[in-house]
Amino acid sequence: MSLLVVGSVALDSVETPAGKVEDALGGSATYFSTAASHFTGVRVVAVVGDDFPGEYVEKLLSRGIDLDGLERKEGATFRWSGRYSQDLNQAITLDTQLNVFESFNPKLPAAYKDSEYVFLANIHPELQLKVLEQTPERKFAGADTMNFWIDSEREALEEVFRRVDCVMINEAEARDFSGESNLFKAAGKLAELGPKYLVIKRGEYGALLWHEGEVFFAPAYPLEEVSDPTGAGDSFAGGFFGYLSSRNAYDPDTVRQAIVVGSVVASFNVEDFSLRRLLDVTSDEISNRVEEFVTMIRFDADGVILS
Ligand code: AMP
Numbered sequence: 288m289s290l291l292v293v294g295s296v297a298l299d300s301v302e303t304p305a306g307k308v309e310d311a312l313g314g315s316a317t318y319f320s321t322a323a324s325h326f327t328g329v330r331v332v333a334v335v336g337d338d339f340p341g342e343y344v345e346k347l348l349s350r351g352i353d354l355d356g357l358e359r360k361e362g363a364t365f366r367w368s369g370r371y372s373q374d375l376n377q378a379i380t381l382d383t384q385l386n387v388f389e390s391f392n393p394k395l396p397a398a399y400k401d402s403e404y405v406f407l408a409n410i411h412p413e414l415q416l417k418v419l420e421q422t423p424e425r426k427f428a429g430a431d432t433m434n435f436w437i438d439s440e441r442e443a444l445e446e447v448f449r450r451v452d453c454v455m456i457n458e459a460e461a462r463d464f465s466g467e468s469n470l471f472k473a474a475g476k477l478a479e480l481g482p483k484y485l486v487i488k489r490g491e492y493g494a495l496l497w498h499e500g501e502v503f504f505a506p507a508y509p510l511e512e513v514s515d516p517t518g519a520g521d522s523f524a525g526g527f528f529g530y531l532s533s534r535n536a537y538d539p540d541t542v543r544q545a546i547v548v549g550s551v552v553a554s555f556n557v558e559d560f561s562l563r564r565l566l567d568v569t570s571d572e573i574s575n576r577v578e579e580f581v582t583m584i585r586f587d588a589d590g591v592i593l594s
Contacts, residue, residue, distance in 0.1 A: 288327065288403050288532045288535045289328070289399075289401060289404065290323055290327050290328065290330065290402065290404040290529065291329070291356075291395075291399055291404070291406070292319045292525075293331075293332040293333065293405075293406070293407055293410065293418045294314065294333060294407075294408025294521070295315045295333060295365055295388060296331070296335050296364070297313040297314035297364065297365045298310040298339070298365070298366045299313030299366070299367050299369070299517060300367075300368035301368065301370070302369075303375070303516070304371070304373065305512070305514040307560075310366070311561035312346065313517060315409050316408055316521075317347065317562065318522045318556065318565070319521045319522070319524055320352045320525060321566060322521070322524075322556065324352050324529070325529060325552065325568070325570065326529035326530050326533040327529050327533040328353060329353065329529065330353040330399050330402060331347075331356055332356035332357070332358075332393045332395060333356070333358070333391075334357070334358040334359075334360055335364045335387065336363040336386055337359060346562065346566055350566065355396050356395060356396050362387045365387065365388035366382070366383075367382070367383055368380075368383075369381055369517065371515075371516060375513050376490035378517065391410065392414070392417075393410075393418050393421075395421045395422070400421060401424045402425060404427050404528055404531060404532040405419070405427070405428040406524060407430040407451070408431050408521060408524070409433045411440065412432065412440045412444040412446070416443065416447060416450070419450055419451075427531060427537045428450070429453035429454070429524065429527075431456060431521075432444055432447075433460065437460060448481070449482075452482060452483050452484060453482055453483065453484040454480075454484075454486070455485075455488065455520075455523075455524050456486075456487060458488065458490070461473040461474065461487050464477060474502075477497075478497055484498050484542055485498075486546065488520050489507075490516070491513075492507060493505050493506040493550060494507075494550060496542065498539055505546045505547050505580075505584070506550075507550055507554065508554035508576060508583075509583075510557065510558065512558070513558070514557065514558060514560055515559065515560040515561070516557050518556055518562075518565075519553045519556055522552050522556035523549040524549065525549075526545075526549040526550075527545040529548075530549070548573075551576045551580060552565070552573065555568045
């Protein structure tokens, strides 16, 4: 099925206890599309400057990602730099240079308008709404956001949440948006806006799915070495949407599977800096880790449930 992502394509400079990279390939749409490309074809709408290395474009094309919607503008590419200390769940943003991303106005190529699965990565909520207007045939749409938009563009963001089928945000954002410190109360409040599914990403503690008051939990895959958590949320979303799109389904059981797939894909992403691991992970490696995941969360309830 046709999967579309709209978000950032960036040059990231990142430092973690495991090392650092400068002007490495990054951005929400990049992580999302590379993750999704392991399951399905994916279309990207984003903007880069004329300094964006051709070598990075080649890497994305080598994964079969459709870049017809990647606009190239005069000027510098969006740059983000961040640092992680021992708490790898929390990025400290050192610098954000919007550059050509500041005037980003997503215009979908005509061939993208029939996209059925649509992911709105973290961009201005008004732009997210514009994308929804341009995808009349969508079956399943999801949106991410960040604290900045929660604090400054509340009304437009609520409208986005009302219109999508799945809101996918991290724990701190869910608390910030709802004003509730208890995660389940926060989920309940967010769900009141109307999205069928709510996915709350909890970093190394996994992810929580909320669907019509029912809760499903997946732990994060237990890794001993995490090199760079950048893009964990976006690669989770890419695995999740890539899987749903490949199955062309979004019923509760398939969505639970997608949560596990997203967790597994994100676990590969954080093993190395930038997109290195996500670009070369194989289908077999992904499948094997899904199997390990099943073993990890399965238990025998016989004798525990008293009936
Ligand atoms: P994640 O770690 O999944 O939240 O995503 C990190 C990616 O988001 C990095 O590759 C950054 O380039 C990108 N990013 C950081 N800040 C922003 C922003 N304000 N708008 C869009 N993308 C951003």
